[in-house]
Amino acid sequence: xxxxxxxxxxxxxxxxxxxxxxxxxxxxxxxxxxxxxxxxxxxxxxxxxxxxxxxxxxxxxxxxxxxxxxxxxxxxxxxxxxxxxxxxxxxxxxxxxxxxxxxxxxxxxxxxxxxxxxxxxxxxxxxxxxxxxxxxxxxxxxxxxxxxxxxxxxxxxxxxxxxxxxxxxxxxxxxxxxxxxxxxxxxxxxxxxxxxxxxxxxxxx
Amino acid sequence: xxxxxxxxxxxxxxxxxxxxxxxxxxxxxxxxxxxxxxxxxxxxxxxxxxxxxxxxxxxxxxxxxxxxxxxxxxxxxxxxxxxxxxxxxxxxxxxxxxxxxxxxxxxxxxxxxxxxxxxxxxxxxxxxxxxxxxxxxxxxxxxxxxxxxxxxxxxxxxxxxxxxxxxxxxxxxxxxxxxxxxxxxxxxxxxxxxxxxxxxxxxxx
Numbered sequence: 001x002x003x004x005x006x007x008x009x010x011x012x013x014x015x016x017x018x019x020x021x022x023x024x025x026x027x028x029x030x031x032x033x034x035x036x037x038x039x040x041x042x043x044x045x046x047x048x049x050x051x052x053x054x055x056x057x058x059x060x061x062x063x064x065x066x067x068x069x070x071x072x073x074x075x076x077x078x079x080x081x082x083x084x085x086x087x088x089x090x091x092x093x094x095x096x097x098x099x100x101x102x103x104x105x106x107x108x109x110x111x112x113x114x115x116x117x118x119x120x121x122x123x124x125x126x127x128x129x130x131x132x133x134x135x136x137x138x139x140x141x142x143x144x145x146x147x148x149x150x151x152x153x154x155x156x157x158x159x160x161x162x163x164x165x166x167x168x169x170x171x172x173x174x175x176x177x178x179x180x181x182x183x184x185x186x187x188x189x190x191x192x193x194x195x196x197x198x199x200x201x202x203x204x205x
Numbered sequence: 206x207x208x209x210x211x212x213x214x215x216x217x218x219x220x221x222x223x224x225x226x227x228x229x230x231x232x233x234x235x236x237x238x239x240x241x242x243x244x245x246x247x248x249x250x251x252x253x254x255x256x257x258x259x260x261x262x263x264x265x266x267x268x269x270x271x272x273x274x275x276x277x278x279x280x281x282x283x284x285x286x287x288x289x290x291x292x293x294x295x296x297x298x299x300x301x302x303x304x305x306x307x308x309x310x311x312x313x314x315x316x317x318x319x320x321x322x323x324x325x326x327x328x329x330x331x332x333x334x335x336x337x338x339x340x341x342x343x344x345x346x347x348x349x350x351x352x353x354x355x356x357x358x359x360x361x362x363x364x365x366x367x368x369x370x371x372x373x374x375x376x377x378x379x380x381x382x383x384x385x386x387x388x389x390x391x392x393x394x395x396x397x398x399x400x401x402x403x404x405x406x407x408x409x410x
Contacts, residue, residue, distance in 0.1 A: 063296075067296060069299055073306055074299045074300070074306055077299050078296065082295075093286070094280070094283035098275050098276045101277075104306055105276075105314075144259035148259055
């Protein structure tokens, strides 16, 4: 455990879902002790994460009293609610959640999965059909973001919130999955805006 | 719009995601005006939901002032936060979200998708391979729920919360996707417990 905070994060360096947690923690000055797990060889997952995370995935957070918490976006709310990264207004809070559920249902299963298969799985050729299908879904997700971000600075309430952290995580590395962001000027401007926030750290920090 | 509340729900009667919203609204005595859309013929989605929901899905809520809200679990939080269905404790609130993100990432894409393909798509044979793959994932989700619910009454904080509504929606109709719940006694007892909550309505109410 981290001595000054007692928060342990089961982490994978290349995982955008884990990066969300590391990015918010950095911006909140919350130190994390990282316990690294592989996203390719998952044979130790049940042994390490059993009883901590019903989905046996990273990120998994363990508090200083041993209580575990799973799902990247739930962890963001645990760390971020009550800070400047979460609006107080009821509708805006629900909008943050809307974009986070969009991320986990539409965006991550396409863009993150394609990135993993293309750049990290070591067997991209074997998954060519799945990559093609998911790539098409990924562009639908990017289309939705482009339409929403056109004329807006951030996803919700014209300010940087947990929603931006959640969508930034895999959008900013979409090129690793061979996604072309050239036709998405509003998304690219938003990526720059997120990366220029105080306390920002890159995924490979 | 519903005259007494002004809340419009773009709905599909057979959708578990929409049922979540109808169930919570019934238990909160919030009247909804339902606008029915098909989950099979989706050709009108862009025309009807464009500008309201980036994912063009039901449920989509429209408030009396015209502000839209998408994603079933975000809508539950909009309606339910501050009521007896959401804990006040920071960790328990995050646990509710954890199970809702589990639902949308692991449970719904397997159990709900198999149910749709088997019982509603009209072309189950065509999707036999996808049904087989997703069925296996669905049993993994049920295994995780069974392990967690063994020795517990509800998913979070030993009380009925939004998390139970979210997971109940598709678990209680999993048999329509040919899932066998016989090996899941803790899940079955929990289903009965959820169905006996005050104000409960069935999916076909």
